[in-house]
Amino acid sequence: MYPVPARIEKIRVETEDGLIKSFYLRLLEEKPFVHKPGQFAMLSVLGKGECPIGIASSPKEELLMFSVFRTGLVTDALHRLSEGMVIGLRGPMGNGYPVESFCGKNIVLIAGGFAVTTLRATLLYLLENRKDFGQITMIYGARSPGLLLYRDELKAWQKRKDLNLYLTVDREVAGWDGLVGFVPQITEKIAPSGKESVALVCGPPIMIKFTLPILEKLGFSPQDIYLSLENKMRCGLGLCRHCNVGPALVCKDGPVFTLAQLKRLPQEY
Amino acid sequence: MLYVLGREKLDNWLAFLEKKARLFVPGKEKFEPYQGNITFESKPLLSPKEFFLPPREPMLSFEVTPGAFPEKLSPSPDERIIFGVRACDAYALTLIKKVYQEDVFFSLRYKNTSLIGKACLAESTDCFCWAMGIDPFSGSGLDLLFLEKDEKLLLKPITEKGKTLVPVEAKEALPEDKALFNEIAKNFLKNKNPSPSLLRLKEKDLMTIYNASFWEKLSFACLNCGICTFLCPTCYCFDVHDEVVGEKGLRIRVPDSCMFLLYTQHASGHNPRRSPLARFRNRFMHKFKYFLDEYGEPLCVGCGRCNTNCPAGINLWEIIQAMGEV
Amino acid sequence: MASFAEKIKEAAKNVLKEGLASGILAYTKGQDIFCERITFVSTKDEISKIIWPSFGGLNPANYLKKLKGKKLALFAPGCVARAVVVLIKEGQIKREDVFLIGVPCPGMLDPKKLKNSFPQIIAIEDDFKENLTIKTPSTSKNLKRIDFLRDTCLYCKYPLPETYNILLPAEGKRPAKDPYALVEQIEGLDISLRSKWFWDQFLSRCIRCYACRNACPLCYCDFCFVDETRPAWIGKSRDPIDVALYHLVRAYHLAGRCVECGACQAACPFDIPVALLTKKLGKEALHAFGYEAGLSLEEPLLFNTFHENDPEDFIFTHKLKEQGKI
Numbered sequence: 001m002y003p004v005p006a007r008i009e010k011i012r013v014e015t016e017d018g019l020i021k022s023f024y025l026r027l028l029e030e031k032p033f034v035h036k037p038g039q040f041a042m043l044s045v046l047g048k049g050e051c052p053i054g055i056a057s058s059p060k061e062e063l064l065m066f067s068v069f070r071t072g073l074v075t076d077a078l079h080r081l082s083e084g085m086v087i088g089l090r091g092p093m094g095n096g097y098p099v100e101s102f103c104g105k106n107i108v109l110i111a112g113g114f115a116v117t118t119l120r121a122t123l124l125y126l127l128e129n130r131k132d133f134g135q136i137t138m139i140y141g142a143r144s145p146g147l148l149l150y151r152d153e154l155k156a157w158q159k160r161k162d163l164n165l166y167l168t169v170d171r172e173v174a175g176w177d178g179l180v181g182f183v184p185q186i187t188e189k190i191a192p193s194g195k196e197s198v199a200l201v202c203g204p205p206i207m208i209k210f211t212l213p214i215l216e217k218l219g220f221s222p223q224d225i226y227l228s229l230e231n232k233m234r235c236g237l238g239l240c241r242h243c244n245v246g247p248a249l250v251c252k253d254g255p256v257f258t259l260a261q262l263k264r265l266p267q268e269y
Numbered sequence: 270m271l272y273v274l275g276r277e278k279l280d281n282w283l284a285f286l287e288k289k290a291r292l293f294v295p296g297k298e299k300f301e302p303y304q305g306n307i308t309f310e311s312k313p314l315l316s317p318k319e320f321f322l323p324p325r326e327p328m329l330s331f332e333v334t335p336g337a338f339p340e341k342l343s344p345s346p347d348e349r350i351i352f353g354v355r356a357c358d359a360y361a362l363t364l365i366k367k368v369y370q371e372d373v374f375f376s377l378r379y380k381n382t383s384l385i386g387k388a389c390l391a392e393s394t395d396c397f398c399w400a401m402g403i404d405p406f407s408g409s410g411l412d413l414l415f416l417e418k419d420e421k422l423l424l425k426p427i428t429e430k431g432k433t434l435v436p437v438e439a440k441e442a443l444p445e446d447k448a449l450f451n452e453i454a455k456n457f458l459k460n461k462n463p464s465p466s467l468l469r470l471k472e473k474d475l476m477t478i479y480n481a482s483f484w485e486k487l488s489f490a491c492l493n494c495g496i497c498t499f500l501c502p503t504c505y506c507f508d509v510h511d512e513v514v515g516e517k518g519l520r521i522r523v524p525d526s527c528m529f530l531l532y533t534q535h536a537s538g539h540n541p542r543r544s545p546l547a548r549f550r551n552r553f554m555h556k557f558k559y560f561l562d563e564y565g566e567p568l569c570v571g572c573g574r575c576n577t578n579c580p581a582g583i584n585l586w587e588i589i590q591a592m593g594e595v
Numbered sequence: 596m597a598s599f600a601e602k603i604k605e606a607a608k609n610v611l612k613e614g615l616a617s618g619i620l621a622y623t624k625g626q627d628i629f630c631e632r633i634t635f636v637s638t639k640d641e642i643s644k645i646i647w648p649s650f651g652g653l654n655p656a657n658y659l660k661k662l663k664g665k666k667l668a669l670f671a672p673g674c675v676a677r678a679v680v681v682l683i684k685e686g687q688i689k690r691e692d693v694f695l696i697g698v699p700c701p702g703m704l705d706p707k708k709l710k711n712s713f714p715q716i717i718a719i720e721d722d723f724k725e726n727l728t729i730k731t732p733s734t735s736k737n738l739k740r741i742d743f744l745r746d747t748c749l750y751c752k753y754p755l756p757e758t759y760n761i762l763l764p765a766e767g768k769r770p771a772k773d774p775y776a777l778v779e780q781i782e783g784l785d786i787s788l789r790s791k792w793f794w795d796q797f798l799s800r801c802i803r804c805y806a807c808r809n810a811c812p813l814c815y816c817d818f819c820f821v822d823e824t825r826p827a828w829i830g831k832s833r834d835p836i837d838v839a840l841y842h843l844v845r846a847y848h849l850a851g852r853c854v855e856c857g858a859c860q861a862a863c864p865f866d867i868p869v870a871l872l873t874k875k876l877g878k879e880a881l882h883a884f885g886y887e888a889g890l891s892l893e894e895p896l897l898f899n900t901f902h903e904n905d906p907e908d909f910i911f912t913h914k915l916k917e918q919g920k921i
Binding site: 298314324489493495500508578581582587 | 624631803804808809822834861
């Protein structure tokens with residue numbers, strides 16, 4: 001698959017340390033791009049390489065939005081680009097969340113740090129199809145208020161009656177009047193019931209490690225807990241095998257896996 | 270349909286093939302362009318995989334200026350004939366094709382290339398295609414298979430393309446030639462059965478093999494170099510690299526090895542397979558369990574190159590047996 | 596008179612019995628008769644598997660990095676002892692964590708030299724002194740070891756280790772009279788022939804498997820220069836420029852450090868004369884600085900030290916002032 005040209009229409013610095021920027025892209029080819037929440041795309045910077053980034057925009061939004069954390073060769077190059085520049089894009093890739101199977105269920109979205117990106121896409125999709133789902137709860141935590149992404153949207157979402165949004169930061173900070181505590185502890189406090197519910201968990205390994213037992217205690221079964229894995233990728237097409245976790249390829253069989261599936265796979269992630 | 274050609278007419282056949290397409294014959298280290306002479310020693314170190322997953326596959330060409338659109342590249346459409354391929358190497362390509370059928374580069378190269386196989390007659394202690402369930406006389410993966418015996422070449426076209434590779438001097442084989450061919454094919458497989466380990470591996474639970482204790486001892490000697498992966502006719506992992514010289518750049522595909530440290534290393538530095546043991550185990554789990562589970566056969570054709578060329582003394586059979594008996 | 600192999604086993608038994616180390620890095624049988632495996636032997640029952648290799652090739656000191664934190668014994672011919680000494684001086688291991696069983700080395704045979712002359716060897720008898728008997732399906736032949744030694748062993752300067760805890764009571768080969776003969780052969784070629792040699796041997800054949808680097812006991816960097824991406828010093832493909840850079844830069848990283856064990860060349864599946872590049876730089880280090888790696892635990896490392904009579908004087912400002920350079 002060759003990359004499709006995409007122009008950076010807007011860049012927004014999300015976090016106060018400048019390490020996460022959101023890129024709003026417009027595809028410059030007529031090819032239709034229809035994605036599911038949870039899918040990702042390969043962003044290509046000619047001369048540097050490609051990196052897989054989760055699609056943070058919902059399928060109905062006009063521009064494709066990616067929130068990129070600056071960490072390596074390609075993400076660093078992306079951060080140096082300006083609005084108006086053209087990059088390449090290959091996608092959508094991966095399996096995404098099986099949102100059709102969530103109909104009628106309560107959804108609990110649990111996000112830690114900058115893993116909230118694909119959960120934003122998911123939340124928007126759920127809100128766009130609100131009547132298909134039961135209660136929607138979102139618990140989102142970051143180390144500090146300045147490291148929360150999508151802050152203006154968060155304010156709007158907190159006001160909504162059809163969504164229970166809980167924001168938390170790791171430690172007390174002046175000017176923050178929201179919850180304080182790590183995401184696993186907050187999840188335990190809010191205690192969403194696992195009955196007729198699915199949980200979508202995205203975050204750093206340590207957060208996941210402590211959140212999973214709490215979810216199991218609350219009655220979520222392993223088939224109803226969804227995790228999104230990250231791994232080193234090159235082709236995104238299931239050919240190069242760099243992203244394999246045992247027999248599964250994160251780019252093709254994932255990135256979304258249920259906890260039940262992960263329990264049968266080696267812990268190579 | 271079987272044809273017979275006198276051994277002395279081999280050069281005529283090669284000349285005929287050379288007129289049709291670029292012709293490659295086995296050298297000691299790799300397949301080389303035909304230059305008038307041919308020897309059939311042993312398998313070249315580098316298998317014909319090099320023609321389908323080449324050492325450099327340029328995919329995009331671009332100018333390094335902001336906003337430049339890259340030019341999409343594809344392999345040359347020139348036809349090629351590879352002569353003297355072994356059955357194991359040809360079968361390996363059919364295994365790779367199971368994964369790569371949608372890949373534009375591999376498919377185009379596969380379409381443009383004809384493979385003429387030479388049947389293995391002499392016993393070799395190095396290789397074991399039959400143990401992997403392969404019948405080297407079936408011609409699977411080849412366009413044409415020929416056998417050399419008693420100053421005669423017996424030619425068996427396997428595909429439609431193979432029929433066009435038969436030279437005009439070849440005559441339809443007589444019943445005794447056909448009998449000879451069939452007898453040789455039958456005798457080759459006498460007392461050579463697929464390894465019982467393969468059946469055991471199919472039935473064993475994945476995580477039981479993964480968590481077994483033998484990996485530490487068996488992986489100790491491994492250098493984690495790329496010899497086994499690069500010489501293997503079925504290994505297909507690749508890396509993608511952007512190469513820039515001055516103002517021009519190429520995005521290329523190059524062979525990569527799961528044995529290397531960087532194979533699974535994230536940009537953050539996190540490496541799910543940091544230890545040499547983890548990478549060693551991953552390779553053999555893929556070849557003899559993950560691929561076996563998904564496609565019903567192991568990702569190995571028994572060519573023996575890994576065993577013969579491993580500098581660390583690692584024995585593939587020890588690993589397969591340990592995996593099957595855990 | 597105990598055979599070489601028996602002396603080796605006896606020494607290993609003693610080391611374990613007297614608790615001189617928690618285990619021994621010894622050779623055991625590999626996947627075929629041409630390749631032995633380096634194994635960590637830590638129990639009495641495994642001692643019977645220990646052999647002395649005819650072909651050897653790899654350097655046991657390379658495996659020290661896999662066994663950090665353990666007190667280890669090694670069988671140390673000259674080059675292994677030298678490698679251990681360099682690792683100690685470079686702060687990678689502590690002297691008290693290694694117990695060296697010095698072995699006067701009889702030299703290792705080159706499987707490629709043997710296989711080229713006798714393609715069908717099925718068994719070998721090695722007296723580890725002067726004679727070698729090979730068996731093929733049809734015959735048996737007596738050969739002289741010296742005709743089939745690895746090049747690095749043939750031109751070895753230090754078959755007897757300079758550093759050891761105990762020395763095996765055996766006789767090894769004598770140091771080469773003309774250790775730099777092969778280097779001088781290349782040096783004597785004019786530039787166009789030298790370029791052709793470099794192209795024929797290295798640039799047209801290297802597949803970037805990194806067996807040479809991974810086999811080298813002194814290539815222990817956690818992050819090799821070839822893996823760097825910011826900036827990417829060299830490309831990953833078989834492009835001749837990248838191949839040339841890889842080999843030349845690696846040789847320079849080993850200048851004054853290489854112990855001439857030849858593991859790099861032994862590991863190479865194409866028998867590329869990698870050891871010759873580092874041997875050339877070893878010769879330069881000897882002539883320019885009177886230094887050879889790994890011979891003395893006390894002598895400081897070459898590139899950490901400055902002597903007044905070093906050939907370059909640019910570090911001394913008063914000399915530069917005298918010369919009007921600053």
